[in-house]
Amino acid sequence: MIDNFKTDLVVRVAAISLAEVLKAMGYLKPTSANLERLQNVLESHEFGLNDGGYDFKFSSEGFLRALCVVLGMDMALTDQRITRVTKRLAEEKAAFHPCLWVDTGFTRKGQPLFALAACEHQRYLNFAKGFWRLPLDRQLGRAQCMVREHVFETGGTLGIWGEIKQYWFYYKKEAAYLLARNGEVIGNRAGPVPSQAKAIMALDVISPETREAPQ
Structure with a gap:
C-alpha cells in the first residue's frame, strides 16, 4: 500500500x-x-x-x-x-504486551544477586511490535513456535537459571497459558509472573489423560 x-x-x-x-x-x-x-x-x-x-x-x-x-x-x-x-x-x-516467561524452577543457592539481576532479562521472551493486536489464537500459535525455537537454540538450558521446565505465555497482565517445551498447552495460570509474585497464584494444569483424549 x-x-x-x-x-x-x-x-x-x-x-x-x-x-x-x-x-x-x-x-x-x-x-x-x-x-x-x-x-x-x-x-x-x-x-x-x-x-x-x-x-x-x-x-x-x-x-x-x-x-x-x-x-x-x-x-x-x-x-x-x-x-x-x-x-x-x-x-x-497503554496496551499490555504479551511475553513468554521461561520457567526453570530456579531456587537460589548462593548465586550473587548482581549476577541474577544481570541475567534476569534471559527469562523473558518478547514479541514483535504490534503483536498484542493479533487475535489470541494467533498469538498462542506464534508463542508455541517461539517456545520450540528457543528450546532448540538454547539446548533446553538457560545459563545461570538452569534447565528449562516449561514456559508461561502471558497474554494478559495476570493470565497465562503454560506451555511444555514442545509448545503444547499444558495448563493455565491466574496471577503475575512468579518472579514478581507476592501472593499464591491459582494454577490449573491439564492432565496428560485430558490432553491425549480424542477431540
Whole structure:
C-alpha cells in the first residue's frame, strides 16, 4: 500500500536541501542534531512522533507541523495523519504486551544477586511490535513456535537459571497459558509472573489423560 502522505513529504523535501528546509523552519544555523532530527522524521513510520523529542524550539508534533507548513503540505491532511499516528502510539503505550516467561524452577543457592539481576532479562521472551493486536489464537500459535525455537537454540538450558521446565505465555497482565517445551498447552495460570509474585497464584494444569483424549 502506497503511503501518499509520506511519499509527498519525501518528494517535496528532495527538491530542497535539508539545510534550507531547516532554515525556513526557523533554525537559522542548522546543527548536525537538527539535521539528524529532520532525517529521522523523514525515515520514521511515526514521523518522529514517538520519540518525545524537544530541542527548545519544537516538540515532536510541532516539528512535523512546521516542516509540513514549509513544504506546502495540505494541513488538513497533516492534522489527520498526526491524529492517527498519535492515537496508535497511545494505544501501543497503554496496551499490555504479551511475553513468554521461561520457567526453570530456579531456587537460589548462593548465586550473587548482581549476577541474577544481570541475567534476569534471559527469562523473558518478547514479541514483535504490534503483536498484542493479533487475535489470541494467533498469538498462542506464534508463542508455541517461539517456545520450540528457543528450546532448540538454547539446548533446553538457560545459563545461570538452569534447565528449562516449561514456559508461561502471558497474554494478559495476570493470565497465562503454560506451555511444555514442545509448545503444547499444558495448563493455565491466574496471577503475575512468579518472579514478581507476592501472593499464591491459582494454577490449573491439564492432565496428560485430558490432553491425549480424542477431540
